[in-house]
Amino acid sequence: MATKRGEAEVQSGALADADLAEALPWYRLMLIARRFEDEAERAFRRGKIGGYLHLYSGQEAVAAGFLAVLRPDDIFFTAYRDHAHAIFRGTPAGAVMAELFGRQTGVVKGKGGSMHIFDVGRGFYGGYGIVGGHIPLATGAAYALRYQGTDRICLCFLGDGAMNSGSFHEPVNMAGLWGREGMCPIVYIVENNRYAMGTAVERSTAVTDLASKFGIHGIPHERLDGQDFLEVRRAARRITAQVRETGRPYAVEAITYRFVAHGAADLFQPYRTKEEVEAWKARDPILLLERALRAAGLLDDGQVEALRREAQEVVAAAVRYAEESPEPPPEELTRDVYAP
Amino acid sequence: MAAVTTYREALRATLMEEMDRNPAVVLLGEDIGVYQGTFRITADFLSRYGPRRVIDTPISELGFIGAAIGMAMLGLRPVVEVMTWNFSLLAADQILNNAAKLRYFSGGQVEVPLVIRGPNGAGVQLSAQHSQSLEAVYAHFPGLQVALPATPADVRGLLLTALRGQDPVIFLENAALYGVKGEVPDGDAAIPFGRAEVMRGGRDVTLIAYSRMVHLALAAAEHLAREGVEAEVINLRTLRPLDGETVIHSVRRTHRAVVVQEQWKPFGAAAEIAALISEEAFDLLDAPVERVTGADVPMPYARNLELLALPHERDIVAAARRTLYRQ
Ligand SMILES: Cc1ncc(C[n+]2csc(CCOP(=O)(O)OP(=O)(O)O)c2C)c(N)n1
Numbered sequence: 001m002a003t004k005r006g007e008a009e010v011q012s013g014a015l016a017d018a019d020l021a022e023a024l025p026w027y028r029l030m031l032i033a034r035r036f037e038d039e040a041e042r043a044f045r046r047g048k049i050g051g052y053l054h055l056y057s058g059q060e061a062v063a064a065g066f067l068a069v070l071r072p073d074d075i076f077f078t079a080y081r082d083h084a085h086a087i088f089r090g091t092p093a094g095a096v097m098a099e100l101f102g103r104q105t106g107v108v109k110g111k112g113g114s115m116h117i118f119d120v121g122r123g124f125y126g127g128y129g130i131v132g133g134h135i136p137l138a139t140g141a142a143y144a145l146r147y148q149g150t151d152r153i154c155l156c157f158l159g160d161g162a163m164n165s166g167s168f169h170e171p172v173n174m175a176g177l178w179g180r181e182g183m184c185p186i187v188y189i190v191e192n193n194r195y196a197m198g199t200a201v202e203r204s205t206a207v208t209d210l211a212s213k214f215g216i217h218g219i220p221h222e223r224l225d226g227q228d229f230l231e232v233r234r235a236a237r238r239i240t241a242q243v244r245e246t247g248r249p250y251a252v253e254a255i256t257y258r259f260v261a262h263g264a265a266d267l268f269q270p271y272r273t274k275e276e277v278e279a280w281k282a283r284d285p286i287l288l289l290e291r292a293l294r295a296a297g298l299l300d301d302g303q304v305e306a307l308r309r310e311a312q313e314v315v316a317a318a319v320r321y322a323e324e325s326p327e328p329p330p331e332e333l334t335r336d337v338y339a340p
Numbered sequence: 341m342a343a344v345t346t347y348r349e350a351l352r353a354t355l356m357e358e359m360d361r362n363p364a365v366v367l368l369g370e371d372i373g374v375y376q377g378t379f380r381i382t383a384d385f386l387s388r389y390g391p392r393r394v395i396d397t398p399i400s401e402l403g404f405i406g407a408a409i410g411m412a413m414l415g416l417r418p419v420v421e422v423m424t425w426n427f428s429l430l431a432a433d434q435i436l437n438n439a440a441k442l443r444y445f446s447g448g449q450v451e452v453p454l455v456i457r458g459p460n461g462a463g464v465q466l467s468a469q470h471s472q473s474l475e476a477v478y479a480h481f482p483g484l485q486v487a488l489p490a491t492p493a494d495v496r497g498l499l500l501t502a503l504r505g506q507d508p509v510i511f512l513e514n515a516a517l518y519g520v521k522g523e524v525p526d527g528d529a530a531i532p533f534g535r536a537e538v539m540r541g542g543r544d545v546t547l548i549a550y551s552r553m554v555h556l557a558l559a560a561a562e563h564l565a566r567e568g569v570e571a572e573v574i575n576l577r578t579l580r581p582l583d584g585e586t587v588i589h590s591v592r593r594t595h596r597a598v599v600v601q602e603q604w605k606p607f608g609a610a611a612e613i614a615a616l617i618s619e620e621a622f623d624l625l626d627a628p629v630e631r632v633t634g635a636d637v638p639m640p641y642a643r644n645l646e647l648l649a650l651p652h653e654r655d656i657v658a659a660a661r662r663t664l665y666r667q
Binding site for chain 2: 118125133141177181
């Protein structure tokens with residue numbers, strides 16, 4: 001008996017190591033995404049990027065954890081904090097940066113900007129600028145995937161603020177209904193970063209257990225530590241497998257935090273304290289993953305340094321690419337309004 | 341071969357024809373299945389096509405119109421029935437901010453082959469929230485196409501085009517027309533968008549209308565004919581795209597125009613058409629362009645007031661006479 005148990009322990013230890021080794025590329029991508037956001041903000045300050053610029057710094061483990069387990073033919077939707085999602089899915093950083101710069105080489109030819117990153121070829125069905133407006137689309141898209149007889153699934157990332165709009169409650173009720181017939185393979189992923197712009201969760205909803213709001217629509221749900229990539233990915237594996245299998249929706253509330261202001265144009269953050277931000281920075285998702293990888297002997301100082309340098313280079317090249325790319329030609333103005 | 345059928349039956353038959361032909365067509369709406377549809381357009385569809393294709397939805401216009409857009413993005417061809425267009429306003433964000441613009445802001449990566457259909461316009465004593473013509477709201481937005489069939493032939497022809505196109509279509513029926521009969525050609529009778537029909541020829545004045553107003557304009561033309569005035573009647577069929585060419589061509593010959601719409605006068609379709617005529621044919625006009633429209637008030641309930649608020653045949657006749665300086 002004792003030997004058997006020992007074997008099982010050795011085995012699960014080996015599994016955990018393999019699991020960690022598979023996290024290494026995600027550590028790298030998270031470094032690139034973070035660097036991307038930092039450089040985007042600098043470009044915004046230099047006037048190279050216009051409009052709104054909503055950064056994802058601090059929340060990386062949520063999207064990374066889920067996209068790490070998504071099959072290449074699966075799809076996902078999100079709101080306007082959407083650069084990292086594209087980078088995690090393999091969209092070249094240069095094409096995302098060029099979009100922010102309003103260039104012809106941008107992912108959507110300079111016609112969407114920061115809030116509307118799309119890469120349909122990679123299953124990314126877009127970033128959206130109206131809070132909550134994409135939730136019905138993702139729900140219908142999930143229905144379509146099942147209607148077409150596939151086992152593809154759909155992820156829908158949304159903010160805590162979006163949950164207070166009608167465009168949350170209506171489709172989520174329908175997802176609950178459709179799920180009873182196995183016709184709605186969707187995972188709703190609430191990125192609860194505590195604030196909708198400057199409005200704290202406690203000031204916008206009477207029920208602050210956000211995951212529980214899915215329960216009233218018959219959708220199973222859970223809460224996760226959104227800073228811990230390994231935990232998110234573990235849960236994501238289990239949840240996506242179940243949704244793929246059953247065609248029923250599932251909901252996750254990932255507790256997370258944005259380290260930056262709501263948008264790059266907001267300089268003051270009167271709704272929260274420096275101490276609060278600093279406390280959360282101690283739980284930086286990149287740092288947490290780095291620690292776990294170091295502890296397992298999968299990463300050392302030299303490698304961390306090399307990966308950081310690589311992230312800087314990738315993003316510097318993306319900025320150069322954006323800067324050197326042409327503006328959209330005037331003909332682009334009237335293209336894509338109707339089918340060609 | 342052409343068969344005489346009703347506007348309602350033309351809708352039903354055309355939807356069935358396309359559902360039989362194309363499994364990507366799915367229907368969504370409130371009470372379209374078990375209840376058989378408020379206006380019975382989808383009677384028996386549920387038993388014929390099953391609940392995966394005929395989806396009874398909750399009262400969630402924003403939710404199901406948004407979901408239909410998502411379905412269309414993934415290659416289905418959803419047809420949404422709105423119980424009446426009045427309720428589409430709850431989904432205005434989905435229609436105007438998503439359906440209309442997705443192709444554009446995705447840089448051409450996404451298309452939305454979606455049809456939203458249902459009755460538009462005044463009912464009978466339904467008062468302010470249930471008697472509105474919303475075509476100008478939707479026609480204002482690039483990315484949408486706006487069709488307003490006046491006859492059963494229009495219904496089949498325009499719906500076939502809508503169901504085979506790649507862009508979202510706002511398909512505005514009129515409840516007062518569901519029982520109207522007319523000839524519908526079989527076979528490939530698709531009517532391209534942006535092509536108006538001259539329903540009656542005339543050389544003295546052009547009456548320009550769409551949807552139910554076409555029937556008033558035709559009646560007015562009959563009336564005018566008895567006074568020796570030959571009115572040409574144009575049925576626009578779609579507001580977006582708009583067939584300006586047919587309008588201008590006619591006005592160049594008649595030198596006079598009356599534009600008829602059921603909706604409020606300010607910022608409406610008639611204003612757009614009058615402006616177009618002044619831009620393209622100002623020199624040829626013998627009189628200012630007349631507009632016949634609904635009264636600029638929320639629809640009242642009282643029958644006498646409601647009748648005052650709606651355009652009538654006599655208003656069109658009077659406007660035509662004004663363009664001819666015959667009071
Ligand atoms: C319908 C709508 N109302 C208001 C806004 C302005 N706005 C943009 S982001 C935002 C906060 C949304 O917060 P949340 O959903 O929690 O997402 P987060 O920014 O935290 O990622 C608001 C109010 C909007 N874009 N859309």
